[in-house]
Amino acid sequence: MNGYPTVQSTKVGDRLPEMQKSANEAELFLYSAASFNPHRIHYDHAYARHEGHQDTVVHGPLQGSWLTQFVTDWAGPNARLLSVEWQNRASAFVDEEVQFSGTVVALDATEGVVELEIVGQKSDGTILMPAKASVRLAGR
């Protein structure tokens, strides 16, 4: 598993490679379609403004899937995601870049399980989603 973390290669304090994500209008539309979500704030700019949003809103669960990808891209295909949680503190809007960063905060060498603390934030530093995850890393 060249390149992917193992229990031996991982230590508390390790930082995950950062990941940038954003969704343009077409990508927001595709997510609405793939998740059968007709909520107008995700594709109708005027309606999103009418509801008090500054622009078309990125779906909270789409940000959740960005988060799981951030973890699974780092951990590799042989690792297993055991848990993930996040809070949606603020909304991301169409075309806005979201940066994910994370740190290993605990490591159980016997079980091969790491705990991660993660944050998704906008380029102006606004915290969108504080998050945690635990992963069982691939074998020795």
Next chain:
Amino acid sequence: MSSSLIPTESLARVGEVLAGPVTVPIDAREAQRYAYAVGDENPIYFDEKVAQAAGYRTITVPPLFITHALVQPKPSNMLREDGLYEDTTSVHLKVSRMMFGGEEWDFFEPVCVGDAITATTRLADLDQKEGSKGPFVRLVRETTFVNQEEQVVARSRQIGIAR
């Protein structure tokens, strides 16, 4: 609490099944549409050989896909002005706005294409809290996902914030 945002009859619903049980087959085409839509092109979602080399029975699916796989289609005459469907299971609260507060997930078993997943959603928690911007209600919908072998594959807790 002087002015409760939670009517007594809503509080009495804690523990109640809000949706399901509903069973759906996990379909490659639908799961791959989801993977493309979130921009996650991990080969374990697309290539059986890669998935099997990684220890899966066959192609697996993005972790949060199962929520969306379980969304039940409804006719468009049930759409409200905001584009959402009339929610016949919604819990009555004395609030004007419901926001998506976050989610908590535990994953117990892999979900692969060809599985049949049954989901049941309960009202797990409903309580009023004091925030910096005044009182708000925290509503937790807990969904349990079970596969065709009756293994619990995942559990999600979706947190709604209403004020």
